[in-house]
Amino acid sequence: MPVTTKKGTIKKLEDYLQSFFNEEKISLLSNYPGLTLHRLRNDIKLHAFLSGVDSEELFEFPYIPHRSNPITLFFEKLKEGVPLEYITGYAYFYRSLFKVTPDVLIPRSETEILVELASLEIQKNYRNKTCRLIDVGTGSGIIALTLMMEDFATLDVVATDISDKALTLAKENFFNLRYTVSAKHNISFLKRDRLEEVEGNFDIILSNPPYIKCLGDLASVHHQVLSYEPAMALFLDDDLYDLWFEDFFRSIHEKLTPEGISLIEGHESHLEDLADMAIKLGFAKVDIIKDYTGRNRFLRFKKQ
Numbered sequence: 001m002p003v004t005t006k007k008g009t010i011k012k013l014e015d016y017l018q019s020f021f022n023e024e025k026i027s028l029l030s031n032y033p034g035l036t037l038h039r040l041r042n043d044i045k046l047h048a049f050l051s052g053v054d055s056e057e058l059f060e061f062p063y064i065p066h067r068s069n070p071i072t073l074f075f076e077k078l079k080e081g082v083p084l085e086y087i088t089g090y091a092y093f094y095r096s097l098f099k100v101t102p103d104v105l106i107p108r109s110e111t112e113i114l115v116e117l118a119s120l121e122i123q124k125n126y127r128n129k130t131c132r133l134i135d136v137g138t139g140s141g142i143i144a145l146t147l148m149m150e151d152f153a154t155l156d157v158v159a160t161d162i163s164d165k166a167l168t169l170a171k172e173n174f175f176n177l178r179y180t181v182s183a184k185h186n187i188s189f190l191k192r193d194r195l196e197e198v199e200g201n202f203d204i205i206l207s208n209p210p211y212i213k214c215l216g217d218l219a220s221v222h223h224q225v226l227s228y229e230p231a232m233a234l235f236l237d238d239d240l241y242d243l244w245f246e247d248f249f250r251s252i253h254e255k256l257t258p259e260g261i262s263l264i265e266g267h268e269s270h271l272e273d274l275a276d277m278a279i280k281l282g283f284a285k286v287d288i289i290k291d292y293t294g295r296n297r298f299l300r301f302k303k304q
């Protein structure tokens with residue numbers, strides 16, 4: 001039952017949320033394609049929990065919009081179009097919750113396929129032996145840390161990024177998730193440009209690098225991604241694109257163990273060209289793997 005006061009009618013949070021969702025639906029769906037009331041309810045719950053409000057009855061509480069109320073801040077940022085993950089400060093990836101900030105890319109569900117493929121490779125070939133693995137451009141650390149939650153092999157992991165802020169956050173995620181990461185694994189975080197000055201060879205080289213051409217691919221980038229996510233995580237200069245990947249693939253070839261594999265996420269429009277490039281650089285086997293929408297999304301390289 002709504003409560004009537006001198007200042008008007010106070011709604012329950014649930015009723016406020018439903019009216020908000022219906023009134024703002026057009027702009028919400030333009031900023032958050034596919035957004036549902038259910039998702040919004042869950043994110044408000046998470047946001048409230050992280051702000052110190054942990055109650056099953058949250059949506060039954062009377063909701064009084066006020067600047068000091070964390071839920072009011074949530075609604076304000078939602079109206080501005082700030083990505084939900086940056087509002088709550090957390091994103092789900094695979095089976096865990098990772099801290100995210102505007103300094104790192106918001107984890108994408110397709111990257112879970114890359115983790116799945118790497119996990120299958122570890123299960124198949126590294127049971128009971130150490131696997132040396134590198135995650136190039138680790139961002140929030142999702143790829144490296146998710147694999148470290150598995151127990152099939154002992155992993156010796158290196159996670160690199162050129163962004164200091166990303167590395168700080170990846171370390172924080174490692175700290176937050178330390179009890180879910182098997183203690184037998186080992187990880188070091190390094191500030192490096194791709195594989196430059198990274199010592200030793202690797203059985204598995206993984207990367208979800210920046211792969212959008214600044215100009216050529218711009219039309220396909222959602223305005224919310226452009227406004228809020230870090231350019232460094234997303235874009236490469238059109239003129240330097242091929243050279244960037246050529247240098248990267250050359251160093252992958254150099255640093256991969258003879259039986260090793262590399263899995264690289266990429267742009268659907270450029271993966272075929274990049275696969276040809278990899279063959280020319282000497283990889284014996286290069287496969288293009290699709291994501292769940294049927295788009296070309298990953299390259300898998302083998303040296304032999």
Ligand SMILES: C[S@@+](CC[C@H](N)C(=O)[O-])C[C@H]1O[C@@H](n2cnc3c(N)ncnc32)[C@H](O)[C@@H]1O
Pocket residue numbers: 104105106107108111136137138139140141142143160161162163166192193194208209210211232233234
């Ligand atoms: C697409 S994001 C991927 C982040 C994370 N691995 C994920 O899948 O969500 C690319 C990451 O690569 C980093 N990066 C960009 N250029 C790099 C370079 N030359 N060497 C290493 N990392 C780079 C960015 O800072 C960013 O964190």
